[in-house]
Amino acid sequence: MIVGVLRETAARERRVALVPEDVRRLIAAGMAVVVQCGAGRYAGFDDDCYRAAGARLVASGAEVFAPADLVAWVKPPVFALETMPRRPGLTLVGFQDPIHRAAQIAMLRALGVESVAFESVSREGPPEADALTAMSRIAGGVAYRAGRRLIPAHARIRPIRSLVLGSGQAGRSALAAAHACGDEPPVVVGNRAEQRDAVIALGPCDFRVNPGGDPAPILDWIRDGKPDLIVCAATHRGARAPLLLDDAALAALGPGAVVVDLVAKAGGNCVATVADATVIRAGGVVVTHRSNYPSRRPAAASHAYSAATVAMILRLAGGRG
Structure with missing residues (x-):
């Protein structure tokens, strides 16, 4: 060969x-x-x-x-x-x-x-052939830090509040980055309760379950917590990503808030995501995606x-x- x-x-x-x-x-x-x-x-x-x-x-x-x-x-x-x-x-x-x-x-x-x-590639297959998992471990942390740098400087004088959508490898990597940056324990959203122990083992967080991929509870959590940064990493391998951040959710975020969507190639978790581009909404919310965060x-x-x-x-x- x-x-x-x-x-x-x-x-x-x-x-x-x-x-x-x-x-x-x-x-x-x-x-x-x-x-x-x-x-x-x-x-x-x-x-x-x-x-x-x-x-x-x-x-x-x-x-x-x-x-x-x-x-x-x-x-x-x-x-x-x-x-x-x-x-x-x-x-x-x-x-x-x-x-x-x-x-x-x-x-x-x-x-x-x-x-x-x-x-x-199936998660049940040989782990050594799973490039997606390997890259997700890197991408989540890089994306968190990249999104954090887009938050206005006046908001970064305190530990920032973050919301991580997805508790797979990318979401867990974003959680680890939040702790490394000294930020507030994030809210982490998974689709199964049994993911809780693996997520919390990485450090303090508020783990919540949204099994149906329903955007309604996400909107409520945004209104309650007013996150500065949202990392979107919710997707099922080989399938289209669920839409979790709609226009109402983006409107509920404060000016200067940042959304980093890691799954734009799978359709995106955010309604405003444009692949490999940064969009600034009318309310001052920044929505960004890069398909090559690991290349940093x-x-x-x-x-x-x-x-x-x-x-x-x-x-x-x-x-x-």
């Missing part, structure tokens, strides 16, 4: 799909690896690192696709994939944005190209992502994928 690694083309993306040490693992398993020049530069891995690991370096994306049986990326390329040279049975591994790119994925399948989406920690995120990528490739090569 020949594995190709692309240089990322998405805006502000600094991660790489495979780090040199995992290239060595694939080569030791009998595979060949082709890497596009500059693929690991922003994560701290220059081309010589990949050459030393045994990879062949090529200049363009087309030169990655031409010999590859499998191409790995972090985020879908911005160029038209159907224009790339391809071998029969080509497989694409990475985040696929399956909700917004459903038509393109179907078109590629009609051309004989299969897409393996990390967004859809490119080396750590690349190592974690690469571990999942190599595990997935080995599964596919063994016929178990």
Whole structure:
């Protein structure tokens, strides 16, 4: 099997799909690896690192696709994939944005190209192949701090009040960041009561259950608590995210409040979310989303992502994928 690694083309993306040490693992398993020049530069891995690991370096994306049986990326390329040279049975591994790119994925399948989406990997599967969980652990904390910096300076002279929607890996990471910043214990909303112990184990918080994804209690909690920051991280893997913050909820927030929506690619928890953009509402509420929060920690995120990528490739090569 020949594995190709692309240089990322998405805006502000600094991660790489495979780090040199995992290239060595694939080569030791009998595979060949082709890497596009500059693929690991922003994560701290220059081309010589990949050459030393045994990879062949090529200049363009087309030169990655031409010999590859499998191409790995972090985020879908911005160029038209159907224009790339391809071998029969080509497989694409990475985040696929399956909700917004459903038509393109179907078109590629009609051309004989299969897409393996990390967004859809089951939580019951091998944890080492779960890139979404690995990235969520990083994204929640980075997003909390990024949102906190958008709060007006006069509000940050005291510990801020926050509301975390979702108690999965991203929500728990946001909770940990709130404690690290010395802020008030957040209100954390989960969809199952049995999540309480795992969440509270990370530190003090007010854990609340909203099993049906109903926005009405969220509105009441906003009116009662007046949070400065809301982190939206409520989603079910492979499904559209529930809408939890409607216009009434945003109107109930005070001027200068910030909403960071981590799940815009799954439809978003907030009615005002625009993917990869920051919106300022008429009432002065800031709603922001970035699809690459983990890329703000490119080396750590690349190592974690690469571990999942190599595990997935080995599964596919063994016929178990």
